[in-house]
Amino acid sequence: MTPAEQAVRAAIARRGPIPLDEVVEIALYHPQVGFYATGGRAGREGDFLTSPEVGPLFGAVVARSLDGWWIEAGRPDAFAVVEVGAGPGTLARTILAAKPACAPALRYVLVERSAAQRARHAEGLSLEDPAAAFASPLEPTDDREPTSAVMPSGPIVVSLAELPRLPGPTVVLANELLDNLPFRLLQRTDTGWAEVRLGLDGDGLAEVLVPVAAAGLPAAEPGARLPVSAAITDWVRDAVALAGPGGRVVAFDYVASSVDLVSRPWTEWVRTYRQHDRGSMPFEALGTQDITCEVAVDQIVPAPIVSTQADWLRRQGIDDLVAEGRRIWQERAAIGDLAAIRARSRITEAEALLDPTGLGAFHVLEWPGR
Numbered sequence: 630m631t632p633a634e635q636a637v638r639a640a641i642a643r644r645g646p647i648p649l650d651e652v653v654e655i656a657l658y659h660p661q662v663g664f665y666a667t668g669g670r671a672g673r674e675g676d677f678l679t680s681p682e683v684g685p686l687f688g689a690v691v692a693r694s695l696d697g698w699w700i701e702a703g704r705p706d707a708f709a710v711v712e713v714g715a716g717p718g719t720l721a722r723t724i725l726a727a728k729p730a731c732a733p734a735l736r737y738v739l740v741e742r743s744a745a746q747r748a749r750h751a752e753g754l755s756l757e758d759p760a761a762a763f764a765s766p767l768e769p770t771d772d773r774e775p776t777s778a779v780m781p782s783g784p785i786v787v788s789l790a791e792l793p794r795l796p797g798p799t800v801v802l803a804n805e806l807l808d809n810l811p812f813r814l815l816q817r818t819d820t821g822w823a824e825v826r827l828g829l830d831g832d833g834l835a836e837v838l839v840p841v842a843a844a845g846l847p848a849a850e851p852g853a854r855l856p857v858s859a860a861i862t863d864w865v866r867d868a869v870a871l872a873g874p875g876g877r878v879v880a881f882d883y884v885a886s887s888v889d890l891v892s893r894p895w896t897e898w899v900r901t902y903r904q905h906d907r908g909s910m911p912f913e914a915l916g917t918q919d920i921t922c923e924v925a926v927d928q929i930v931p932a933p934i935v936s937t938q939a940d941w942l943r944r945q946g947i948d949d950l951v952a953e954g955r956r957i958w959q960e961r962a963a964i965g966d967l968a969a970i971r972a973r974s975r976i977t978e979a980e981a982l983l984d985p986t987g988l989g990a991f992h993v994l995e996w997p998g999r
């Protein structure tokens with residue numbers, strides 16, 4: 630039995646069958662025995678590959694978008710970007726490596742709840758003390774002129790465990806965060822909807838169905854299942870408030886409609902990953918594998934503006950960056966230096982990011998700040 634399963638069994642022994650969001654919370658985020666506390670992570674040497682981990686191109690496109698939003702906002706001299714679920718920090722590193730024009734104004738906050746992942750943020754990023762990084766400029770006094778030296782020049786990068794409180798407008802980014810937030814499962818029965826909970830069954834764990842009153846759910850055959858995530862709704866509410874008027878929230882993820890989800894086997898949309906392979910059944914081997922769930926996009930309030938990742942990346946100029954890469958490669962192929970190899974890699978990275986059967990079919994969810 631895994632240590633995470635022991636923790637789940639202890640919770641069930643105290644309170645009876647527990648909802649699956651509590652199981653996911655323990656399996657992924659328990660501070661000692663959860664998957665993300667014990668080394669699970671994105672990356673080639675980790676458990677799954679995300680868009681920033683494909684290579685630097687995704688970050689270069691996001692850097693270009695940040696510049697566009699910064700210019701649109703009138704080039705504010707403190708431009709706050711909060712990346713939530715930052716994992717090991719690869720997106721931040723690749724954004725900064727792309728040297729966006731907004732860099733001198735940039736206050737970049739990585740938010741990551743796993744301490745093991747946060748420990749990686751200092752690799753290749755020069756982290757500042759959050760309190761100093763967001764200090765207000767000194768007020769002018771009789772004997773001291775306000776100078777630009779009062780606010781340090783960016784990019785200023787800080788790493789936090791939770792969402793900060795910042796005066797908006799702020800850009801809030803999240804790549805593959807929402808699919809990793811805890812969710813409950815409902816099941817259609819002959820008589821209505823029930824919630825799937827996990828209880829004890831001898832030495833093992835067993836599903837228990839608890840009838841629930843549910844309104845507004847799609848028509849479904851008995852046995853069909855549907856994920857419901859209060860954590861996603863709560864996160865979107867907090868992120869939209871953090872972005873504030875004039876800010877924006879941009880989340881990249883795999884999504885589906887509730888109608889689609891009830892028509893497919895639940896093990897198709899709740900997936901597990903371990904060391905780049907699919908893991909075992911979602912509620913087995915707890916703590917040793919990632920558990921992800923396709924995001925039921927129609928359940929999110931407020932409703933996002935939705936694009937495919939391929940369309941969004943094209944709108945943000947990925948084709949220009951690839952054309953530039955192709956040109957540099959043609960000029961430098963004979964030299965074969967790092968610049969040439971990086972330029973050539975843009976072409977293969979773009980193929981992966983735009984692949985309509987892969988990352989290109991992911992979606993980008995956008996909300997204006999409020």
Ligand SMILES: C[S@@+](CC[C@H](N)C(=O)[O-])C[C@H]1O[C@@H](n2cnc3c(N)ncnc32)[C@H](O)[C@@H]1O
Nearest residue numbers: 665671679714715716740741742743804805809
């Ligand atoms: C699938 S990984 C994605 C990592 C990275 N964004 C990437 O694309 O490679 C999701 C990350 O979100 C983190 N996470 C989950 N819930 C969080 C929350 N409420 N606040 C901050 N980080 C969270 C997890 O610990 C994990 O590192």
